[in-house]
Amino acid sequence: MKYLKLQKVKVKIAMLNVTNLNVGYGSFQALFNIDIDVNAGEAVAVIGPNGAGKTTLMRAISGLMPVKSGTINMEGTDVTKTPAHDIVKLGIAHVPEHRRLFPRMSVEDNLRMGSYAPQFRANYHKRLDFVYSLFPRMQERRNQLAGTMSGGEQQMCAIGRALMSDPKILLMDEPSAGLAPVIVQQVFDLINKIKSEGLTVLIVEQNVKQVLKVVDRAYIIEAGSLKMGGTSSELLGSSEVQKAYLGM
Amino acid sequence: MAEFLDSLFSIFFIETLMNGLLLGGILALLSVGLNLIFGVIDVVWICYAEIIMVGMYLIFYLNNDLGVHIIPSMIAGILFSGLVGWLTHKIVIARLIDAAPINQLIATGGLLFFFQGAAMIVFGIEFRNMGVSLGSLAVSEDIYLSWTRLISFAISGLIVVALYLFLSRSYLGAAIRAISQDKEIMSLMGVDTKKLYLLTSAIGGALAGLGGCLLVLQYDVHPFIGLSFGPITFIICVMGGLGNMVGGFIAAFIFSELITIGGYFAEIEWGYVLAFVFFIIMMFIRPEGLFARKS
Amino acid sequence: MNNKYFIGFLAIVLCLLPLIGVQGYPLHIVITILIWSFAYTGWSIMGRFGLVSLGHGAFMAMGGYITALLWNYLGMSPWIGIPIALIITGLLALIVAYPCFKFRIVGHYFALVTLALSEVVRQVIIATRDYTGGSLGYTPEPHGEGWSIYAIQFPDDRIVFLYIAVFTWLIGIIVWRMVDGSMSRYALEAISEDEDASSAVGVQVTREKLKITILSAVMTAFAGALYCQYQMFISPDTIGGVGISLQIVFAVVVGGIYSSLGPTVGAIITLFLAEILRVSIGTATVNLTENLTINAAGFPLFIYGIMLIGFIIFLPKGIVGGLSDLLSKKDGQSLDIKSSKAK
Numbered sequence: 001m002k003y004l005k006l007q008k009v010k011v012k013i014a015m016l017n018v019t020n021l022n023v024g025y026g027s028f029q030a031l032f033n034i035d036i037d038v039n040a041g042e043a044v045a046v047i048g049p050n051g052a053g054k055t056t057l058m059r060a061i062s063g064l065m066p067v068k069s070g071t072i073n074m075e076g077t078d079v080t081k082t083p084a085h086d087i088v089k090l091g092i093a094h095v096p097e098h099r100r101l102f103p104r105m106s107v108e109d110n111l112r113m114g115s116y117a118p119q120f121r122a123n124y125h126k127r128l129d130f131v132y133s134l135f136p137r138m139q140e141r142r143n144q145l146a147g148t149m150s151g152g153e154q155q156m157c158a159i160g161r162a163l164m165s166d167p168k169i170l171l172m173d174e175p176s177a178g179l180a181p182v183i184v185q186q187v188f189d190l191i192n193k194i195k196s197e198g199l200t201v202l203i204v205e206q207n208v209k210q211v212l213k214v215v216d217r218a219y220i221i222e223a224g225s226l227k228m229g230g231t232s233s234e235l236l237g238s239s240e241v242q243k244a245y246l247g248m
Numbered sequence: 249m250a251e252f253l254d255s256l257f258s259i260f261f262i263e264t265l266m267n268g269l270l271l272g273g274i275l276a277l278l279s280v281g282l283n284l285i286f287g288v289i290d291v292v293w294i295c296y297a298e299i300i301m302v303g304m305y306l307i308f309y310l311n312n313d314l315g316v317h318i319i320p321s322m323i324a325g326i327l328f329s330g331l332v333g334w335l336t337h338k339i340v341i342a343r344l345i346d347a348a349p350i351n352q353l354i355a356t357g358g359l360l361f362f363f364q365g366a367a368m369i370v371f372g373i374e375f376r377n378m379g380v381s382l383g384s385l386a387v388s389e390d391i392y393l394s395w396t397r398l399i400s401f402a403i404s405g406l407i408v409v410a411l412y413l414f415l416s417r418s419y420l421g422a423a424i425r426a427i428s429q430d431k432e433i434m435s436l437m438g439v440d441t442k443k444l445y446l447l448t449s450a451i452g453g454a455l456a457g458l459g460g461c462l463l464v465l466q467y468d469v470h471p472f473i474g475l476s477f478g479p480i481t482f483i484i485c486v487m488g489g490l491g492n493m494v495g496g497f498i499a500a501f502i503f504s505e506l507i508t509i510g511g512y513f514a515e516i517e518w519g520y521v522l523a524f525v526f527f528i529i530m531m532f533i534r535p536e537g538l539f540a541r542k543s
Numbered sequence: 544m545n546n547k548y549f550i551g552f553l554a555i556v557l558c559l560l561p562l563i564g565v566q567g568y569p570l571h572i573v574i575t576i577l578i579w580s581f582a583y584t585g586w587s588i589m590g591r592f593g594l595v596s597l598g599h600g601a602f603m604a605m606g607g608y609i610t611a612l613l614w615n616y617l618g619m620s621p622w623i624g625i626p627i628a629l630i631i632t633g634l635l636a637l638i639v640a641y642p643c644f645k646f647r648i649v650g651h652y653f654a655l656v657t658l659a660l661s662e663v664v665r666q667v668i669i670a671t672r673d674y675t676g677g678s679l680g681y682t683p684e685p686h687g688e689g690w691s692i693y694a695i696q697f698p699d700d701r702i703v704f705l706y707i708a709v710f711t712w713l714i715g716i717i718v719w720r721m722v723d724g725s726m727s728r729y730a731l732e733a734i735s736e737d738e739d740a741s742s743a744v745g746v747q748v749t750r751e752k753l754k755i756t757i758l759s760a761v762m763t764a765f766a767g768a769l770y771c772q773y774q775m776f777i778s779p780d781t782i783g784g785v786g787i788s789l790q791i792v793f794a795v796v797v798g799g800i801y802s803s804l805g806p807t808v809g810a811i812i813t814l815f816l817a818e819i820l821r822v823s824i825g826t827a828t829v830n831l832t833e834n835l836t837i838n839a840a841g842f843p844l845f846i847y848g849i850m851l852i853g854f855i856i857f858l859p860k861g862i863v864g865g866l867s868d869l870l871s872k873k874d875g876q877s878l879d880i881k882s883s884k885a886k
Contacts, residue, residue, distance in 0.1 A: 062436060084435035094436045102429045105422070113426050116419055117438030165438070292651050294789075313834050343856050349651045350595045354796060355855040357789045362848025368841025372828060471841070475785055479662040486655050517670030524663040531656050532642035 013076070015040040015200055016061070016092075016169055021070035023053075023060045030056040032225045034070070038169065043191070043201040045211045045218040047245065053224040054204040055097050058173045061202075062094040063087040075168070089117050091168030095175060099158040103147025107138055107157055110146045114164025123166060131160040134193065152183035159190065169200040176207050188214055208245040212236050220245075259390045264512040265505065266393060272504035273401035274462055276497050278477060279484040280408060281455030285333075287428045287491020288448045290349065291341055294356045297478030298363035299336070299453055303329040303460025304469045305367060308376050318380070325464075326457035333453015337446050345445075360474065367471035375468035382465075400462040407458065408497060415493070424448060428491050480507075480520070483527040503527075550716055550804070557709045561702045570701045572818065576810045577708035578769050579794070583806030584715035585762030587795045588722050589755045593650070593735035596756075597788040598639070598657030599763045601664035604783030605632045606764030607771035608668060608675060611683040614694065616674075621695045625768045629761045636760035637753065644749040644756075647738065658785060665784040680778030683771060695772045704773050711769060712807070715762065719803045722758075727751055763791075793851050799861025808863050816850075817843045 014037035023031040030053045038044045046054050059065040061072055063084030072079050074090050082090075093114075101110050111131060115124045132139040135156045141149060146157055155175055162170055175191065176184040188210050195201055195214070205211035212218060212232045219229040220241070228240070235241045282296045293299075303325040310321035336359060344352045382395035415421035423444060427434050434441050467473065484503055488495030503523045510519025560573065586599050609628035613619040619627075639660055642648075648656055669677045676682075686694035690703075697703040722728055730751045733741040742748045771777045780786060790813070798809025824839040831837065858865045 064432065064435065083440070085438050085440045088436060088438040096433060096436065100430055100433045102426045104429055105425060109422050109425075112419070112422055113437045113439075116423060120438070121419065161437075292655070309834065313832060340852055340856070347855075347859070348593070350593065350654060351855050351859060353651050353654055354595070354792055355852050357792065358848045358851030358855065360789065360848070361793070361844045361851065365841045365843070365845025365848055369838050369845060370836065370841075371834060372836045372838040373840070376834060479658060479785060482655050483659055486652065515670050517666045520666045521663055521670060524659045524666070527659050528639065528656060528663070531648060531652075532646055 014038055014073075015075055016202065017071075017073040018057075018061070019071050019073075021057075021060065021072065022068040023056055023065060024068055025065075029068070030224055031060070031221075034221070034226055036219055036226075036229075038200060038202050040168075040200055041198060042217065043195045043203065043215040045215040046202070046204045046221055047206075047208050047211065047218055048221040048227070050206070052221045054221055055173055056224075057221070058094065058097075058171050058202075058204055061087075062092055062171060064094075085117075088165055088167075089119065091165075092171065093162035093165050093167035093169070094171040095158050095162045095173060097173040097177070099154050101146040101154055101157055101161070104145055106143050107146055107149070108142040110157055110161050111138070111164050114161035117165065120165045124164075127164045127166060131163055134163070134197075135160055135190075150183075151179045152186055155179065155183075155187055156190065159194070163194075163199075167199070169202060170194065172201065172203040174204055174206060176205065176210070184210065208241075259388075261512060263391045263393075264508050266387070266391065267397070268505040268508035269501065270393065270397040270401045271508060272501035273404035274397075274459070275480065275484060275504050276500035277400075277404035277407055277455070277462065278459045278481045279488070279496050279500055280411060280493065281333075281452040281459070282481055283485045283488065283491060283493060283496045284411075284424070284455070285448060285452040286485055287493075288424050289337070289341065289445050290428070292349070292353045292356065292482070293336065293359075293452070294353055294478070294482075295336070295359035295363060295474075296452075296456060297474035297481055298360050299329055299332050299456040300460045300463065300477065301367060301469065301471070301474045302332055302363055303457035304464040304473070305371060305376075307461060307464050308378055308469050309371075312376070312378065322461040325460055326454050329457025329460060330450045330454030333456065334446055334450040336453065337449035341449070342442070342445070360478075364471045364474070371469075371471070373471060375470045377468045378464055380465050394466075396462075396465045400465070403458075403462060407455070408493070412493065420447075480523065483524065487527060487530060547720070550713070554709055554713050557712075558706065561705065566701065570705060572814065574701060574704050574708045574773060576807075576814050577705075577712040578766055578773065579814065580807040580810040581708075581711050581715040581769070582763050582766035583791055583794050583798070583810055584712075584719050584803075585759050585766060586791045587800055587806045588719055588762070589759040590792070590795055591800045592731040592755065594752065594756065595651075595654050595792065596657040596759070597654050597785065597792070598660035599760070599791050600661045600783045600785065600787035601657075602632050602636065602760040602763040603767035603770070603787060603791075604664050604668065604777075604779060605635065606767030607777040607782050608681065608767075610768040611681055611771050611777065612674065614683050620693050621768065621772060622693070625765065628768055629764050632764035633757045633761045636757050640753055640756045641749070644752045649738070658788065661783070661785050661788045665779045668779045668783065676778075678779055680776055680781070682776050685775070696775070698775070707769070708773075711765070716803050716807075718758070718762065719806075722755070723803065727754065731755060793847060795861070796859070797850060797854050797861055799863030799865070801860055802863040802867065805861050805863040809861070812862070813847070816846065820846065 016038040018034055018036040021031055021034040022029065034057060036046070046057060048054055056065060060067055063079065063082060067080045070080070074092060077090060079087050079090065102113065111128060112124065115121055115127055137153060138156055138160055141153065146154060149157065159172070159175070172191070176187050179187060184207065191201065191203065191214050201215070203211060203215065212235060215232055217229065217231050218235050220227040278300065282293060285291060285293055306328050307321045307325040310316040310324055311318050336356070340355050340359060341352060344355055380396070382399070384392040384394050385398060386392055415425055423434070423439050426437070427439070427441065427444060431441060434444070463477070480503060484499045485496055487499040487503070488497070506523040506526055507516070507519035510516070510522040557573065560570065565573070582599070582603060586596065589596065606628050609631055610621050610624045613624035613627060614621060639656070643653060643656055668675050683696070685698065686696055690697055690700065730741065730746045733746055734748050734751060738748055767782050770782055794809035794813045795806050796809070797812055798807065799805025820843045824842055827839050829837040854861065860868065
């Protein structure tokens, strides 16, 4: 009886909770009153046209961009004032736009940078094995300079680097951008794989059709404001989404 | 012509080449710290040679006036120069980190005046000599190489190897290499870039102090000694491809040979002229440095 | 403060100084300030566009040494010698700057190449010490007793030189203002913002930069020649080398790089500072121990250094720029001395 009672009281608290977020630089405001939740184990997408503020949202969450007002809660801790290099220690890993690998360092050195923070270093070899098991290609290329690999391989390396810190949530910013169609398919397979490992994922994508097949829910941002949100199937069924993003 | 060929194959020319090699060792050490700062922070410390001078004066003072043994004096010199490097970043560069690179360069020019002035105030303009002589090594009947130069050369070699290992093997070294390739993304790796900059500046300063240890054994200290080593140190770094340790190392030997060979045929100043003209010409042929990677 | 009536008024006041009894040492200070102001103005016409040269010590030394050498060895009057010196300096500037601009050597790379140039000229002067006196300095031979218009030598009479210096200074300001009002200014400002974009809209990047660089080098060389004729003594450390190159940058940054009177104000401040410190503190040396002293001669450099850092951090537009911003209460453009970052 007691157990059941507890179950009833427990409110589902999202892992990452963004409320009323405003972000801007100088007099220019990029995001207006954004509310977003990501629950543990979920994969959530943020979609919208170019320049809508999707990348800004990701950068605000991981601390690369200062927040004007609002809160970003990671498992109950407000991180709006936390410097970026401490946010990663709370379990938020960010795969940035354009991958941003260290081009003149080997694949393994790039991965090693992912576990730079002292608390991650102890697990370095365990994580490395995990990343290599996820992406055997990276093991083959471990000594190659990251900048000399193909776009798809670089994306694997960038995701692998983010996974080195054993994150609770993975932020991915346009992982399919600039890749050949065949490779894009591979990248979405990768995301599926990561999701099936039980990792929570927040992903920004232009490739709406593909991403909605992978994620559980999605938000649509237009001109810095939240336009709508819902489960993937709801959005796929919405005539608005079909017209604006799926070209139907 | 015959005379020229004679001089080319004379025993003194061989001695000149060997001295050039030894000078190269010192120049390599002097440029390595500057190169590190260049590579990591993307800032030119015009006052780098003046930090070397600060180290030299401290060693001189501790050893000569207070009678401290030479080894602890040198350690103190290295630590103090490291502190000066740390302060240089903390007080000056950190405030200008987003300013145009040229503003940073001018600000360190201000530090150059500051250190020269401070040295003049405290030690006057006289040339100060440690009065240490370790004698020379007779390689053959005609070739003598100074022990101080040989030891300096060996230490330079050791330091460069140690630095190479540090950069390629340690987490910190990897971060130092990474930050020069993409600064913003470093914080996503959990790296506090401000701290890393300060640390790099301190290491760079300490390397200047180490250079001071070697120079103080061979040269007199005076407030303007930086002007005789500063320019050559910068051009070695630029020539090697900014931030490229190996390139800087090779460039140091090219320049030291140019200087000593020029000095062999004419006055030593012509050696410097040769080196600087070579630098200017090379800048036009390979603006990114002799050993720069193609981007 | 930058209006032309004020500058004209200032020039007239300067010319009237001897009539109101200013002579001797104070007049010497005024002349020195005017000559240096001209050199600083020469530097600032290119420096304001992010072309930060540390090679102007070389140009200044060339102006002085070539003029003096031609006079002493060939008996060539400075009336011909100075133009020749200016032409040679202009050519040197062209030879060094052309490849620099062609190969896009900008920002601190440009500063370092020009720094090497400073060092080359200084070392050549020292190496040819049999002809140039090396680091001990060099003196143009006096042309008989007293005045010589032929040799442009006016010993013991500062008034003639005052007029020459005022005239030169005024020319410098006029050149500055002409550059400021020219089409080249817009081209160069565009270049300093973004080279690729400016060349895409039809700006001849290399040509515009070369024009301003040669003009700047020639002006600085003229200041060197004038200095030589006035002081009748030059040495690599008083008009050349990295030290002078940095001093030029320092004075302009302190005075203000974006205003026509900035370099002049910089010259006044630096020279007065040096003089005040020299007079108030003196050059006394107090020996504390065998090697430790309090040597007052070091204070000017020490204080210059602190000021330069302070200005770059807190007032990068310099005194004149900062003042006019305060007066007009407008937010200036970018505070940085413009420069494009080498990538």
